[in-house]
Amino acid sequence: MQLAVLGAGLAGVTTAYRLAEEGHDVTVIDRREGAGLETSFANGGQLGFREVSPWAAPGVPWTALKMLGNPDAPFRWKPRAELDQWRWLAAFLLRCNTAARTERERHNLTLGLYSQKEFEALLKRLEGEGAAFDFAHRKKGILRLLPDERAVEEARAEMARLEDMKPGLDVLGAEACVALEPALASLHQRGKLAGGLYAAGDQSGDAHVFTRALAKHAEEKGVRFLLGRDITGFEEEKGRLKAVRLGKEEVGAEAFVFCLGVGGLGLAKKLGFRLPFYPVKGYSVSLPAPEGAPEVSLTDEDRRIVVSNLNGTLRAAGQAEVAGFDTNLDRTRAKSVLRALEALFPAVEGKAEEAEFWTGLRPMTADGSPLIDKAPGYRNLYLNTGHGTLGWTLAMGSAGLICDLIEGRKTAIDPAPFALRRPSLFP
Numbered sequence: 001m002q003l004a005v006l007g008a009g010l011a012g013v014t015t016a017y018r019l020a021e022e023g024h025d026v027t028v029i030d031r032r033e034g035a036g037l038e039t040s041f042a043n044g045g046q047l048g049f050r051e052v053s054p055w056a057a058p059g060v061p062w063t064a065l066k067m068l069g070n071p072d073a074p075f076r077w078k079p080r081a082e083l084d085q086w087r088w089l090a091a092f093l094l095r096c097n098t099a100a101r102t103e104r105e106r107h108n109l110t111l112g113l114y115s116q117k118e119f120e121a122l123l124k125r126l127e128g129e130g131a132a133f134d135f136a137h138r139k140k141g142i143l144r145l146l147p148d149e150r151a152v153e154e155a156r157a158e159m160a161r162l163e164d165m166k167p168g169l170d171v172l173g174a175e176a177c178v179a180l181e182p183a184l185a186s187l188h189q190r191g192k193l194a195g196g197l198y199a200a201g202d203q204s205g206d207a208h209v210f211t212r213a214l215a216k217h218a219e220e221k222g223v224r225f226l227l228g229r230d231i232t233g234f235e236e237e238k239g240r241l242k243a244v245r246l247g248k249e250e251v252g253a254e255a256f257v258f259c260l261g262v263g264g265l266g267l268a269k270k271l272g273f274r275l276p277f278y279p280v281k282g283y284s285v286s287l288p289a290p291e292g293a294p295e296v297s298l299t300d301e302d303r304r305i306v307v308s309n310l311n312g313t314l315r316a317a318g319q320a321e322v323a324g325f326d327t328n329l330d331r332t333r334a335k336s337v338l339r340a341l342e343a344l345f346p347a348v349e350g351k352a353e354e355a356e357f358w359t360g361l362r363p364m365t366a367d368g369s370p371l372i373d374k375a376p377g378y379r380n381l382y383l384n385t386g387h388g389t390l391g392w393t394l395a396m397g398s399a400g401l402i403c404d405l406i407e408g409r410k411t412a413i414d415p416a417p418f419a420l421r422r423p424s425l426f427p
Contacts, residue, residue: 007259036211044317045308054368056095091366115397
């Protein structure tokens with residue numbers, strides 16, 4: 001089958017590669033000059049297959065209100081005269097309760113564990129073909145740092161809720177956390193570590209390097225990449241998408257997969273439907289790892305950052321800014337991620353002058369789950385988008401699921417929780 005994938009980020013490249021493996025003729029289209037240059041370019045690096053809880057949670061609205069006006073606040077909202085922003089915020093606030101969070105935890109965990117299987121199977125196939133590549137991959141787990149006893153009890157409650165799914169989570173005491181990751185000794189000595197939630201099966205790696213390398217191997221499998229090309233319109237006929245317009249050029253296909261992030265919101269409206277996600281800006285800082293830098297990937301609950309060691313580059317990422325499509329790098333916000341990293345590991349201060357800052361927009365749904373579905377009104381247009389902070393984590397599972405839908409075969413997991421028109425997104 002002739003297929004066109006719209007978007008060359010993580011979702012687009014993994015989808016294109018899987019479709020090529022199925023024997024399809026695939027073309028990938030993206031406005032950027034290379035693969036993986038948007039949301040995944042300098043993300044936190046975590047493959048948190050078990051770190052999939054949605055952001056919407058009890059207490060989040062009150063915490064956000066208390067932080068209004070604080071330039072260092074992990075969450076910042078800039079009100080805009082924009083219906084989509086207010087719709088998203090309303091849906092998000094309605095999800096800030098225990099029942100809603102628990103519902104999505106289970107769905108995301110199902111997709112996360114499936115994604116891990118698909119990811120590891122892909123790496124084995126690449127190795128078998130002599131196409132393995134270095135993307136700073138580490139299989140040392142992810143440790144969520146818990147700052148106080150209340151956080152420890154909440155982690156135990158999370159384990160209890162998910163126990164029947166056997167995700168492989170363990171609550172560790174502070175001493176056990178230090179034994180696992182000696183870089184935490186200073187934090188423990190300062191009395192700022194009560195324990196941790198350890199997911200031994202989780203991993204980390206450089207998402208951009210992975211995406212770029214996989215795109216290269218996709219080309220070797222015959223996938224065609226049309227990069228630096230703006231999608232200007234569409235050709236439709238009787239409920240089918242016939243072609244994508246790139247200025248004066250048209251690219252036709254038998255089926256299309258929409259893997260565009262926030263840049264695709266306007267294009268979806270041109271096609272006659274609304275994607276229920278909104279841009280949420282995040283920041284990261286990358287610097288040379290100092291001596292004694294952590295080897296295990298970390299999630300710091302107190303400072304709201306994640307930290308990964310990418311072969312000698314220490315990367316910290318965090319912040320959530322609901323401010324429309326603004327992609328300017330606010331140095332105050334970016335430096336707050338660096339200060340959080342320095343507070344966690346004082347040895348980082350000596351490397352601060354070498355820090356590189358980055359910002360990007362995440363396509364976030366209000367309920368924290370992606371959109372994997374057939375687009376409304378079209379028999380041959382599929383959606384694989386809206387992954388928010390979980391794009392690196394859920395990429396391969398989402399690609400496998402969308403391939404099953406295109407092939408019309410029984411899906412590996414139930415796709416219904418990731419449908420476009422689910423009630424949690426359209427209250």
